[in-house]
Amino acid sequence: MEMLKRLLYILLIIPLSCVDPYTLELERGEQLLTVDGFITTEPGPHRIRLTRTDTYGSVFEGLIRPVRLATVNVRDSEGMVTFLTEVEAGVYETPAGFKAKVGLSYTLQLRLIEGREYTSFPEKVNQVAPIDQVSIRTVEIATDDRLEQRVGVQLIAHFKDPGDQANNYYWRTAPGSFVLVANPELYTNPPTHPSDPRGPAPKDCCAICYLVESSRSQNFTIASDESFNGLETRLPVAFIEDNGLRFKDTYRAEIQQMGISQEAFRFLRLIEQQLSITGSVFDQPPANIRGNIISLDNPDETVLGYFIAADVATSELYIESDDLDIKATPRIIPDDCRTVPGATLSPPSNWLRN
Structure with a gap:
C-alpha cells in the first residue's frame, strides 16, 4: 500500500515539472522584388504591380509587401518615355490612352525610393x-x-x-x-x-x-x-x-x-x-524563376516576375x-x-x- 502511495505521488508531480521554452530563431533571407504586369496594344490604363517578399531561410516566406513611391516608366524603341502613376499601394498605371504598337520594343524602368534602379530587357510587340x-x-x-x-x-x-x-x-x-x-x-x-x-x-x-x-x-x-x-x-x-x-x-x-x-x-x-506540382512530399520545392528584370546596382540580385509587351x-x-x-x-x-x-x-x- 505504501509503495502504491509513493507511485501515485510521483505521477502527480511529473506534470508540474518546469519545461524551458524553445525559441526558434530563423535566419532572415534576402528581400525579393517582384514585378507583375504587362502592356498591350489595347488602350490603357495598364497596370504594373511591385511587391517585395521577406524570406526566412528555407523554412517559409514572410509577408508580401507593396513597394511604394517608386518611379516607374516604360520606354519604347523610338525613345518615347511614358511614366506610370501609383494609384494604390504598389500598383502603378499608365495613362488611359497609352497603348503599345506592333513592331516596337518596350523596356520597363524602375527607380525605388531608396535609389535602387532596375530595368527589363526590351520586349518586342509581335502581331497576334x-x-x-x-x-x-x-x-x-x-x-x-x-x-x-x-x-x-x-x-x-x-x-x-x-x-x-x-x-x-x-x-x-x-x-x-x-x-x-x-x-x-x-x-x-x-x-x-x-x-x-x-x-x-x-x-x-x-x-x-x-x-x-x-x-x-x-x-x-x-x-x-x-x-x-x-x-x-x-x-x-x-x-x-x-x-x-x-x-x-x-x-x-x-x-x-x-x-x-x-x-x-x-x-x-x-x-x-x-x-502543376501536386504538392506531394516527394515533389521538388518551388524554385525562384528569374524573369527579364535585372538590377542595375547589383546584377547578381534575384528579381522575380516578367514584364510583357504584347499585341492582343x-x-x-x-x-x-x-x-x-x-x-x-x-x-x-x-x-x-x-x-x-x-x-x-x-x-x-x-x-x-x-
Missing part, C-alpha cells in the same frame, strides 16, 4: 492572329472526392495561325460578369430569441442584380505554334467553374489572346510547370443557362440580391446584351 470565334463545351473535372465533380464551361478559341513566322500565344480571361439571381421572396426574419422560429418575411425587391467578378489571380494558357503553324486552330484556353450562381442566367466572358516573345513564353512555361485580340461571349449540358447544384440567396457585396441593379458598362 485575330480570334474568329469562341465556342464553349460543358466539362466535368474529377476531384479527390469520388462523389463530387467540378462542373464548368471550357472556352475554345478558333483562329488562323500565320504560317510565315513562329508564334507564341498567351491567353487570359478578363474579370467576368453575370446576372445574379436571388430569391427575396424566401427571406425570413431572424429570431428575437434562440427559442423563436424564423418567420417568413418575403421582400418585394430585388431578385435580379449584376455582379462583376474580382480581378484576383487567374489561371492562364500558353501555346507555341510548332504543331499548328499556318493552320486553322481550335484550342481550349480557359475554364470557368460553375459555382451554383454564375450560370443561373447569363454570364459574360472575355478572352484576351496575346502574341508574346519566345523569352516570355519560356518564362510562362516554367511558371505553368510549377503550378479580344473576344467576348455571353453564355446562357440553357447553353450548359450539365450544371452545378444552384445556390439559393434567400434575400435581396443587393445584399451581396459588389452587386448592383445596373449592368456593367461593357454589358451589351439586352
